Amino acid sequence: MRISQLSAASGVPIPTIKYYLREGLLPAGEQTSATRAEYGARHVRRLRLVRALLEVGRLPIAAIRAVLKAVDDETLSMHHVLGTAHYAIAPAIEPHPDAEAWHAARSEADRLIADLGWQVDAHAPTRDELAQVILTLDRLGMPTTGEALRPYAETAMELVTEHEIGTIPLDRTREEAVEALIIGTVVHGRALDVLRRLAQESASARIFGTRAGGADRGPDATP
Amino acid sequence: MRISQLSAASGVPIPTIKYYLREGLLPAGEQTSATRAEYGARHVRRLRLVRALLEVGRLPIAAIRAVLKAVDDETLSMHHVLGTAHYAIAPAIEPHPDAEAWHAARSEADRLIADLGWQVDAHAPTRDELAQVILTLDRLGMPTTGEALRPYAETAMELVTEHEIGTIPLDRTREEAVEALIIGTVVHGRALDVLRRLAQESASARIFGTRAGGADRGPDATP
Numbered sequence: 474m475r476i477s478q479l480s481a482a483s484g485v486p487i488p489t490i491k492y493y494l495r496e497g498l499l500p501a502g503e504q505t506s507a508t509r510a511e512y513g514a515r516h517v518r519r520l521r522l523v524r525a526l527l528e529v530g531r532l533p534i535a536a537i538r539a540v541l542k543a544v545d546d547e548t549l550s551m552h553h554v555l556g557t558a559h560y561a562i563a564p565a566i567e568p569h570p571d572a573e574a575w576h577a578a579r580s581e582a583d584r585l586i587a588d589l590g591w592q593v594d595a596h597a598p599t600r601d602e603l604a605q606v607i608l609t610l611d612r613l614g615m616p617t618t619g620e621a622l623r624p625y626a627e628t629a630m631e632l633v634t635e636h637e638i639g640t641i642p643l644d645r646t647r648e649e650a651v652e653a654l655i656i657g658t659v660v661h662g663r664a665l666d667v668l669r670r671l672a673q674e675s676a677s678a679r680i681f682g683t684r685a686g687g688a689d690r691g692p693d694a695t696p
Numbered sequence: 697m698r699i700s701q702l703s704a705a706s707g708v709p710i711p712t713i714k715y716y717l718r719e720g721l722l723p724a725g726e727q728t729s730a731t732r733a734e735y736g737a738r739h740v741r742r743l744r745l746v747r748a749l750l751e752v753g754r755l756p757i758a759a760i761r762a763v764l765k766a767v768d769d770e771t772l773s774m775h776h777v778l779g780t781a782h783y784a785i786a787p788a789i790e791p792h793p794d795a796e797a798w799h800a801a802r803s804e805a806d807r808l809i810a811d812l813g814w815q816v817d818a819h820a821p822t823r824d825e826l827a828q829v830i831l832t833l834d835r836l837g838m839p840t841t842g843e844a845l846r847p848y849a850e851t852a853m854e855l856v857t858e859h860e861i862g863t864i865p866l867d868r869t870r871e872e873a874v875e876a877l878i879i880g881t882v883v884h885g886r887a888l889d890v891l892r893r894l895a896q897e898s899a900s901a902r903i904f905g906t907r908a909g910g911a912d913r914g915p916d917a918t919p
Contacts, residue, residue: 479732486718516866525836529832529836539772550902550904551794551900552900552901552903552904555900555904556897559893559896559900563893580718586894591894591895591898592897592901593894593897593901594897595897597894597897598895599890599897600915602890602893603887603890603891603894606883606886606887606890609883609886610879610883610887613748613752613879615879622887624855624858625859625884625887625888625891626891628854628855628888629818629888629891629892629894630891630895630898630899632848632851633892633893633895633896633899634734634895635847636847636848637896638899638900638903641775643904644826647707654896656833656836658893658896660833660836660838661848661861662892662893663832664829664845664848664890665852665888665892666885666888666889667822667826667829668845668848668852668853669852669855669885669888670782670786670822670825670881671809671814671820671822671826671849671852672814672849672852672855672856672886673782673851673856673860673881674705674779674814674815674817674854675814675815675816675853675859676853676860676861677774677778677782678774678775678815678816680775680861681773681774681778681866
């Protein structure tokens with residue numbers, strides 16, 4: 474197909490497609506004449522993935538290149554490709570000024586992961602994210618031991634094994650698997666966060682509510 | 697106690713305390729002389745709450761005032777106070793340009809909440825957050841029906857009823873209840889998100905990993 478048809482098939486405007494081609498996020502089409510290139514299904518797939526990495530994962534171009542490089546390197550295992558995408562979407566953690574407190578929180582995070590028996594790389598940035606949460610809880614005088622976080626860990630693993638990991642389409646292309654992982658991780662993560670707050674309101678209405686339906690609400694709730 | 701002792705007891709610097717007093721986030725102490733005011737335990741509690749709203753909830757001063765007003769209004773039910781705090785920490789949702797798509801997503805969100813039998817106020821901003829997630833999934837060609845989100849909804853409600861709502865200290869002051877809600881909602885929400893991504897890596901290592909321990913990882917994971 475021509476670039477105009479690729480644009481129609483993918484819903485990505487032609488100027489954006491040309492930008493991706495310049496940035497090397499999309500492989501060049503097959504040059505059929507000096508002024509014409511032919512694109513195929515893999516270009517449509519790649520465009521979907523780039524959109525997901527950009528709009529859902531909010532990744533910088535450099536990180537997207539790294540993910541695409543892993544997707545294209547057939548010598549890499551699926552676990553490596555998913556890991557590359559996974560780490561690329563993990564928020565960067567600024568090191569905490571108090572080195573001692575940070576070290577303690579990081580050790581607590583490592584201990585929790587070890588106690589859970591989870592297979593997490595020793596250099597996973599997610600370990601630092603967990604340490605940061607533990608540090609915040611500690612500063613607020615909340616319990617930070619594994620026991621306090623275990624219910625969240627068990628809930629998370631149950632969700633992943635029963636509803637998430639199985640939905641990654643491994644029978645199709647690596648692009649599709651990575652796209653599914655990005656969308657699943659980011660958007661379903663947002664869904665879980667929102668639904669949890671909705672569940673909290675509902676539970677609060679049942680337990681503390683004066684009227685059913687929660688008509689008795691905060692100011693910004695009233696029309 | 698004097699303002700210096702209040703600062704020591706709360707860990708909040710004196711200039712910050714004076715700023716809170718000016719902004720009306722902290723009630724004035726009892727004036728014992730022209731130059732001296734006496735502060736008590738309620739000031740320490742209020743300072744903890746203001747810190748939680750500012751640092752954990754990242755609330756603007758105006759929103760903090762609204763929450764404190766609800767905390768102080770003894771005629772309001774606990775559900776109203778918690779709701780006020782809850783809505784204050786909910787991220788603002790920018791209306792989607794495509795009015796028709798937005799309306800459809802919002803209807804889908806309302807339908808899911810109704811199907812779950814949850815008691816959520818008709819004007820809860822959280823309904824718009826859920827609509828936004830549904831719209832994003834839809835744009836990405838992912839299933840958005842209640843069925844696709846139900847596992848997340850059930851997981852969320854299970855977590856809330858079994859581990860969260862019961863931990864709000866209702867036997868103590870309203871300040872403490874709201875503080876616990878803010879911390880629980882924001883920080884434990886972050887904990888759940890991080891632990892879910894850790895669980896995904898572990899599950900991926902078990903299922904797709906070429907080596908145990910996930911040593912075969914993405915580039916930014918290697919030391």
